[in-house]
Each structure stands twice: as structure tokens, then as C-alpha cells.
Amino acid sequence: MHLRPSQIYFSQAEINNRFDRRSQHSFKNLGDTLDDLVEGRCRISDIPTISVISRNGKWVTADNRRLWVFRHLEKLGKCTTIPVMETYHIDFRKLTSVNGGKTVRFYTGRSATGRWHHQVSSIDPATTSSRQSEADDQNVAKNTFTTSNLSMLRPLTSYDQRHPQRGYSDFSDFNTAITNLSLSTSRTIKRLDPFIVRYTKDTLTITSYFENLKIKIRCNVDMENIDPITVYKVFGKYWVTDGNKRLWAHKEARSFDVGLCIPVNVKEDKDEFLEIMRKDRPWLSLIDILQSGENIQTIT
Known part of the structure; x- marks a missing residue:
């Protein structure tokens, strides 16, 4: 299955600015990873496939840092759709978004390095990104990826495979899931x-x-x-x-x-x-x- 990054919603309100040690990009800043992709030092196939779960007509992911990168790539014109893997479980501790998963911010004191993310005014799917100069537009056009570049993505083990002991909890929608998490709301x-x-x-x-x-x-x-x-x-x-x-x-x-x-x-x-x-x-x-x-x- 393929989706546009803008069709996938964040599950968290805040994320770290680096990938963890389990990634091929361990400890690398998300902004630097974005720059590597845009400037050809890294292939999209190096990024594991995003897992998504369907909730009330929305595709939600727990892979928030990867989605941050792909949302920026889409806004920059670097990709149209990406392959995703549907799963049926998500760690509900990650359901902390307070805006329906439209955007995400970094933890306090954290920020993205690099330069290309500055060319994107917002990763909210409802907004249109503007870049700072015509030269930037030309650079983006020369480096545009097609969906064929995405065919070799490595699958990421789904949450239910990593945690088979967890049962399935059916929330009617994303916001209901957030409301039911006493430790995950913006109020606490x-x-x-x-x-x-x-x-x-x-x-x-x-x-x-x-x-x-x-x-x-x-x-x-x-x-x-x-x-x-x-x-x-x-x-x-x-x-x-x-x-x-x-x-x-x-x-x-x-x-x-x-x-x-x-x-x-x-x-x-x-x-x-x-x-x-x-x-x-x-x-x-x-x-x-x-x-x-x-x-x-x-x-x-």
C-alpha cells in the first residue's frame, strides 16, 4: 500500500530530534537526515517503511520521526507517495497529539539541524509550503524523486509482531484514544x-x-x-x-x-x-x- 505523507497523521505531540540507536541513522539529527536525502547522500530506501494504523478514517503512525522527514520531503516536492505497512496495534502511550496529528513539535530544548527544513513553512497538510527563493525551487526540481525510488524500502517490524502479548483495544477514533489516556493528555x-x-x-x-x-x-x-x-x-x-x-x-x-x-x-x-x-x-x-x-x- 502507498500513501502520501500528508495522508498519515502523527500520534505524538512531541518527538526527539534524533533517531535512536536501532536505526541505520542512529543518533543522527532529523534535519541532517532530511538534508542527506535532498542532496543525494542518502537514499529513501535507507529509511525503514512506516507502519500505519487506521482510526476513524485516518491513517496514524507511531513512527513519528520518520513521518517528520517524509512530510518535509513531500512539501519540498521530493516524493509523492511512500509505501506503508498496515498494522493493528499501537502503543497507546504514544497517542499524545493534541491537534489530531496534523503537526508535531520537538521536545523542549531540541531542534532540527540542517537547512532544507527551513524551506518548509509548515508540514500541516492543510497548508501550502513556500520556499525562500527561486533558486531553491530550481534545486528542488532537479532533485525530485519519483515513486520508483521508494520501491526498495525495508519493512519495519509491526507493533503487533514486536509485542504479541498486547491485546487489541478498539477506540472509535483518534481523539477518543487520546481522551482515554490519563498519562498522555496535554492537561496532565x-x-x-x-x-x-x-x-x-x-x-x-x-x-x-x-x-x-x-x-x-x-x-x-x-x-x-x-x-x-x-x-x-x-x-x-x-x-x-x-x-x-x-x-x-x-x-x-x-x-x-x-x-x-x-x-x-x-x-x-x-x-x-x-x-x-x-x-x-x-x-x-x-x-x-x-x-x-x-x-x-x-x-x-
């Missing part, structure tokens, strides 16, 4: 500087998993698959409850990247927060709590 998910979030533990045992997570975050690898942590906004501060070790990994990585943020699910229930804090330490006073959480002792 925020991105915060890790340094302003406080711990709720005194000590942490850091295993190799969290050491590797720290490296992954620092290298911007697979960031979109890192689950948000739950924080409570009380007494004018943010406090983590279910993700102290993940917060530690983000804080360590934040030391090397001033723009790094952590995805959080924010609650503002003071009584619930105090109940959690005093569950194993009933002796804690309010002053004890307010003076804690800025530093932590780690055990490796």
Missing part, C-alpha cells in the same frame, strides 16, 4: 527542569539499568519511550513520588545539557502527598518534609 503532562523537582527518598540504590538510562538520556536516545514520572505540586515545590531513580538519571544528564527537561504527570493533592510521605515514616513533620528532597545519597 508537562516538561520540567529536573533540577526543580525534589526527591522523596533519602537514599537510592542505583543499578546498571539506571546508569544506562542516564547515558541514554544524555545522548538523546529513544527519549519518546521514557514514561513520565508522577510529581506533586504542593507547598510551591515539585516532589517526585514514583520515579526517584528516573529523576536521578535525568538530573545527572541535565548536568551536561542545560536544555534537558523531564516529562512529568502533575498532581496538586496536598493531603494525598502527605499520606504518601508519611506512609513508611509517620514521624515526619511538615518542616522535615519542606527541608528534604534537594539532595540524595546514592548506593551503587
Whole structure:
């Protein structure tokens, strides 16, 4: 099956600006990949096939970064249709789009490098892209791809093949899926500087998993698959409850990247927060709590 990139909708509201290590373009910025395609240093056949799922008359993909590249290629006149593979499952944690999947933005502090994406004013299918000069138009015309260039795309393993244990959930439409995700709506998910979030533990045992997570975050690898942590906004501060070790990994990585943020699910229930804090330490006073959480002792 072939579709125009503009017929495929994003599932996420935000994406990383680099491909992850599982890609042939591991750690490469999306903008640089776009430039390589436009200028002939890379073939479209090097990009794995996008998987799509049908929802209420829309084709939606979890392969958001690849779609970002293909949407730009289409706007630049570099491709008309691309081969896609239909699947029947999608990781519903990725259904975070708040505009029906028309566009996507980068995580806070992230951006695309390269130059060709600047020639596209918007990747919204409803808008017409304008380029900056007649010379750019001529360059695009000389490098236009045809659908024959796309025939050798490698298939990407579908989500149901990667996760056969997951059951099929039938949402009537894309927006309903978003509404049913308590951790994925714009009303609950925020991105915060890790340094302003406080711990709720005194000590942490850091295993190799969290050491590797720290490296992954620092290298911007697979960031979109890192689950948000739950924080409570009380007494004018943010406090983590279910993700102290993940917060530690983000804080360590934040030391090397001033723009790094952590995805959080924010609650503002003071009584619930105090109940959690005093569950194993009933002796804690309010002053004890307010003076804690800025530093932590780690055990490796």
C-alpha cells in the first residue's frame, strides 16, 4: 500500500530530534537526515517503511520521526507517495497529539539541524509550503524523486509482531484514544527542569539499568519511550513520588545539557502527598518534609 505523507497523521505531540540507536541513522539529527536525502547522500530506501494504523478514517503512525522527514520531503516536492505497512496495534502511550496529528513539535530544548527544513513553512497538510527563493525551487526540481525510488524500502517490524502479548483495544477514533489516556493528555503532562523537582527518598540504590538510562538520556536516545514520572505540586515545590531513580538519571544528564527537561504527570493533592510521605515514616513533620528532597545519597 502507498500513501502520501500528508495522508498519515502523527500520534505524538512531541518527538526527539534524533533517531535512536536501532536505526541505520542512529543518533543522527532529523534535519541532517532530511538534508542527506535532498542532496543525494542518502537514499529513501535507507529509511525503514512506516507502519500505519487506521482510526476513524485516518491513517496514524507511531513512527513519528520518520513521518517528520517524509512530510518535509513531500512539501519540498521530493516524493509523492511512500509505501506503508498496515498494522493493528499501537502503543497507546504514544497517542499524545493534541491537534489530531496534523503537526508535531520537538521536545523542549531540541531542534532540527540542517537547512532544507527551513524551506518548509509548515508540514500541516492543510497548508501550502513556500520556499525562500527561486533558486531553491530550481534545486528542488532537479532533485525530485519519483515513486520508483521508494520501491526498495525495508519493512519495519509491526507493533503487533514486536509485542504479541498486547491485546487489541478498539477506540472509535483518534481523539477518543487520546481522551482515554490519563498519562498522555496535554492537561496532565508537562516538561520540567529536573533540577526543580525534589526527591522523596533519602537514599537510592542505583543499578546498571539506571546508569544506562542516564547515558541514554544524555545522548538523546529513544527519549519518546521514557514514561513520565508522577510529581506533586504542593507547598510551591515539585516532589517526585514514583520515579526517584528516573529523576536521578535525568538530573545527572541535565548536568551536561542545560536544555534537558523531564516529562512529568502533575498532581496538586496536598493531603494525598502527605499520606504518601508519611506512609513508611509517620514521624515526619511538615518542616522535615519542606527541608528534604534537594539532595540524595546514592548506593551503587
